[in-house]
Structures are given as C-alpha cells and as structure tokens.
Amino acid sequence: MSEPKYHRVLLKISGEALAGEAHRGLNFDVVGSVCDVVKRCVEAGVQVGIVVGGGNFWRGLKDGGDRMERTRADHMGMLATVINCLALADCMEQRGVEVRVQTAIEMSKIAEPYIRGRAIRHLEKGRVVIFGCGTGNPYFSTDTAAVLRAAEINADVILLAKNIDGVYSADPAKDPNAVKYDTITYDEVLSRHLAVMDSTATSLSMDNHIPIAVFALKDPENIYRVVMGEKIGTTVKEEF
Numbered sequence: 001m002s003e004p005k006y007h008r009v010l011l012k013i014s015g016e017a018l019a020g021e022a023h024r025g026l027n028f029d030v031v032g033s034v035c036d037v038v039k040r041c042v043e044a045g046v047q048v049g050i051v052v053g054g055g056n057f058w059r060g061l062k063d064g065g066d067r068m069e070r071t072r073a074d075h076m077g078m079l080a081t082v083i084n085c086l087a088l089a090d091c092m093e094q095r096g097v098e099v100r101v102q103t104a105i106e107m108s109k110i111a112e113p114y115i116r117g118r119a120i121r122h123l124e125k126g127r128v129v130i131f132g133c134g135t136g137n138p139y140f141s142t143d144t145a146a147v148l149r150a151a152e153i154n155a156d157v158i159l160l161a162k163n164i165d166g167v168y169s170a171d172p173a174k175d176p177n178a179v180k181y182d183t184i185t186y187d188e189v190l191s192r193h194l195a196v197m198d199s200t201a202t203s204l205s206m207d208n209h210i211p212i213a214v215f216a217l218k219d220p221e222n223i224y225r226v227v228m229g230e231k232i233g234t235t236v237k238e239e240f
Contacts, residue, residue: 005229008047008123010150011038011159012143015056015084017217024056026087033220035091038128041227042097047123049153050130051146052088054080074138078105081142085132086110098127104136104145116152123153143201151208158210159226160197161217166234167196183235196236205236212236 013034020027041048055062057080064073085101092099100122101111112118114131122129134145143160150158167189170178186206189196196202196214205212215222215233225232 002228004041004044004046004227006046006156006227008153008155009041009049009157009159009227010146010153010155011048011050011161011223012146013050013052013161013217014142014163015053015080017161017163018052018084018087019056026056026084028087028091030217030220031087031091034217034223035088035095035097037220037223038092039095039097040224042126042128044224044227046227047126048128049119049123049149049155050088050128051134051142051149052081052084052130052132053142054078054082054084056080057083071138075105078133078136081134082107082111082132085130088130092128098125099130100127101130101132104131104133119149120153129153141198141201143197144204147197147201147204147208147210150210151204155210157226158205158212159223160212160214161220161223162214163216163218165216165218167194167214167236169194171195181234182231183237185239186236187239189236202236206238209238211238 018031019025020030038048054077058076089099089101102114103111104114106113119129131149134142166180167184168178168180172178186202189202213226213235222232
C-alpha cells in the first residue's frame with residue numbers, strides 16, 4: 001500500500017453535509033460512510049482531528065437573525081455542533097475506532113474539555129479527536145475553529161469537505177461559465193471574495209501556512225483519496 005501524503009490532518013465537515021439531501025437532522029448512511037473512510041485513514045497511519053459544524057440543526061446568525069441576541073444565537077449553534085460530534089463518535093466506536101470528543105465549552109458529563117496537549121496525545125495514540133463548540137466564542141465560524149485547531153495540533157493540511165467539489169470563479173449553480181481551480185492562493189481567494197471559507201478563517205490559514213484541500217463530501221471516499229495524495233478538488237495554498 002502506498003504511503004499517505006499527510007501524517008496529521010484536520011477534517012472539517014459541515015453539518016449540512018451530514019444531513020444528506022434532507023438538509024436538516026442527521027442521515028446515518030452519510031455519517032456511517034464518513035466514519036468508514038476515516039477508519040481507513042487511521043488504519044493507513046494518518047492522525048485525524050475533526051471539526052464539525054452544526055448547520056443541520058441551527059445556524060446562529062442565519063436562524064437567529066434579528067430575532068435573537070447574536071451571542072446567544074451563536075451559543076445555540078455551538079450546542080448544535082456537539083450533537084453532531086456525539087453522533088460521529090458513536091458511529092466511529094461502532095466501527096472499532098477509538099475516539100475522543102473535546103469541546104471548547106466545558107461539558108464534563110459528555111465530553112472532555114479541549115486541552116491542546118491532551119488532544120495531541122490522543123492523536124499520537126491513533127485516536128480520532130472530534131472538536132466541538134467551535135472556538136467557544138461567538139462571532140467566529142466553525143471554519144475559523146477548524147483552522148485554529150489545525151494550527152494548534154500542527155496539522156499538515158485542512159481537509160474541507162463541502163457540498164461542492166472545489167473552488168470556482170463564481171457560483172456554478174448560477175453561472176454556467178464558472179471556472180473550477182485546481183490550485184489557488186490565499187490572496188486570490190481573499191481578493192476575489194471566493195466562497196471557500198470566511199475571510200477570518202482564510203487569513204488565519206494563510207498566516208499559519210496551512211494548505212486547504214477543498215473537495216466534495218458527496219463521495220466520502222474523496223477524504224481518503226486526498227490523504228493519499230490524489231489530486232481531488234482544489235488546493236488553496238501560498239504562492240506557487
């Protein structure tokens with residue numbers, strides 16, 4: 001078997017992706033497929049951290065809108081991520097994968113508090129670590145949380161599993177002439193306002209020199225392909 005391209009990865013999965021075509025709640029066929037692939041990555045010797053969004057249950061700014069105070073709406077979104085974390089953890093354990101859930105807001109009855117050194121130790125022992133509650137702060141997206149955790153655990157790459165198969169010059173659903181990029185720089189993403197991650201997350205990734213692999217989660221096997229070095233989707237990195 002060929003060697004993985006990456007030794008330690010941070011996988012970011014949107015909550016909506018875990019909902020499948022229903023867009024709300026959890027589709028356990030999708031969740032199970034993701035866990036199957038993560039197990040293969042672990043068996044290949046890859047250390048895997050996961051940050052999951054909560055948009056399949058609640059999106060703070062979008063769902064709260066002007067009807068709620070922003071901080072409280074964002075806190076509800078953080079709780080939504082924990083539901084997804086626990087679902088992923090359960091499916092992993094059913095497949096014999098050791099897993100730990102760590103949350104940025106302490107929930108000692110159901111998860112470990114996020115502690116960087118402990119997270120790294122889990123990874124070194126071959127355990128999957130799932131990070132919940134985003135950064136633990138309002139006004140920051142789970143994309144930003146993914147980059148933050150990737151920097152803290154010294155991940156080689158951020159695997160950004162989305163509902164679209166890469167980065168385009170425009171929304172391909174609206175513009176038939178949209179061009180898909182194989183590789184693009186952080187500066188280009190920021191200057192063109194391309195919808196990869198929010199600007200805070202993209203800037204943080206650029207400042208910490210962490211490449212981002214953007215690909216579609218529709219085929220969860222793409223996770224393994226990227227880890228093994230296949231050119232899937234779009235890579236966002238420094239000047240090349």
